[in-house]
Amino acid sequence: MDWKTFQGLLSGVNKYSTAFGRIWLSVVFVFRVLVYVVAAEKVWGDEQKEFDCNTRQPGCTNVCYDHYFPISHIRLWALQLIFVTCPSLLVIMHVAYRDDREKKNQLKNGENCSKLYSNTGKKHGGLWWTYLLSLFFKTGIEITFLYILHTMWDSFDIPRLVKCTNVDPCPNIVDCYIARPTEKKVFTYFMVAASGLCIVLSFCEIVYLIFKRCARCASKYKKSSSHSTTYSKASTCHCHMKLENLDSKQKNKDQDQDSLRASAPNLTSI
Numbered sequence: 001m002d003w004k005t006f007q008g009l010l011s012g013v014n015k016y017s018t019a020f021g022r023i024w025l026s027v028v029f030v031f032r033v034l035v036y037v038v039a040a041e042k043v044w045g046d047e048q049k050e051f052d053c054n055t056r057q058p059g060c061t062n063v064c065y066d067h068y069f070p071i072s073h074i075r076l077w078a079l080q081l082i083f084v085t086c087p088s089l090l091v092i093m094h095v096a097y098r099d100d101r102e103k104k105n106q107l108k109n110g111e112n113c114s115k116l117y118s119n120t121g122k123k124h125g126g127l128w129w130t131y132l133l134s135l136f137f138k139t140g141i142e143i144t145f146l147y148i149l150h151t152m153w154d155s156f157d158i159p160r161l162v163k164c165t166n167v168d169p170c171p172n173i174v175d176c177y178i179a180r181p182t183e184k185k186v187f188t189y190f191m192v193a194a195s196g197l198c199i200v201l202s203f204c205e206i207v208y209l210i211f212k213r214c215a216r217c218a219s220k221y222k223k224s225s226s227h228s229t230t231y232s233k234a235s236t237c238h239c240h241m242k243l244e245n246l247d248s249k250q251k252n253k254d255q256d257q258d259s260l261r262a263s264a265p266n267l268t269s270i
Contacts, residue, residue, distance in 0.1 A: 013088045016095060016121050016131070020205035024198055028085065031194045036077055040187050043180060044074040050179030057169055064164035064176050070152060073184070077191060080145040084198070087134035087141075094130045095121050123209075132209055139202045142195050149192070156192055158185040 014022055047069070053061045098120035105116050123131050150156060158181045164174040178184070 024201040053174050053176040055174045060170040068162050084141045087137040090134050135202050135206050142199045156188050
C-alpha cells in the first residue's frame with residue numbers, strides 16, 4: 001500500500017474542513033498512519049512464525065493461530081484506516097462535481113454569466129449534507145471496528161499464553177505462546193486510544209456544524225421577522241396619513257359650506 005498517495009488524496013480535504021476536521025486529519029496521519037507504517041507493521045511482521053505451541057502435531061500450530069487470530073491486528077487496522085478515510089473523499093467528489101457544473105455553465109452562457117455557486121467549496125446546500133453524512137459514516141466505521149477488535153480479542157488484551165482446546169487436529173489441550181505480547185498490547189491500546197480520539201473529534205465537529213447551521217437559520221428568521229415588522233409599521237403609518245388627509249379635506253369642505261351660508265343668509269331654496 002502506498003500511503004503517500006493516500007495522504008496526497010486526503011490532503012485536499014483540509015481546504016473544505018473545519019478546525020475539528022483538520023485536527024482529525026492530523027491525528028489520523030500522525031498518530032495512526034505514521035505509527036502503523038513505522039512501528040506496528042514490524043511488531044506484527046513475524047507473529048505467525050513466532051507463535052510457538054508445545055506440540056509437534058502437523059497443522060496444530062496453524063489451526064490454533066487461526067482460531068485465536070481470525071484476522072491480524074495489523075490488517076484490521078489497515079482496513080479501518082482505509083474505510084474511515086473514504087467518506088472524506090465524498091466531499092472532494094462533491095466539490096469536483098460543483099466545479100464541473102460551473103465550467104459547463106460558463107461554456108454554455110459565457111464567462112460573464114451569473115455563477116451557479118458563490119464558492120464551490122463553501123459548505124452550503126447539498127455540500128453541507130454531504131460533509132455531515134461523511135462525519136456520521138466515519139464515526140460509525142470507527143465504532144464498528146472498535147467493536148470487532150473488542151469482540152475478537154476480549155477487551156483488547158494480548159495474553160502471553162493461550163490454550164488451544166477441542167481444535168482438530170490438536171491432541172487434548174495445547175499451550176501456545178504469543179511473541180512480544182506486552183509490546184503488542186501497548187500498540188493495541190495506543191491505536192484504540194487514537195481511534196477514540198478521532199471519534200470524539202468527529203462528534204464535536206457534528207455538534208459544531210449543526211449548531212452553526214441552527215444559529216444561521218435563527219439569524220435569518222430574525223432578519224425576516226424584523227423586515228416584515230418594519231414593513232407593517234410603514235404601511236400602518238401610510239394608511240394613518242391617508243385617514244388624516246381625508247379628515248382634513250372633510251373639515252375644509254364643512255368650513256367652506258359654513259362661510260357660504262354666512263355670506264348669503266337670506267337665500268332660500270325655490
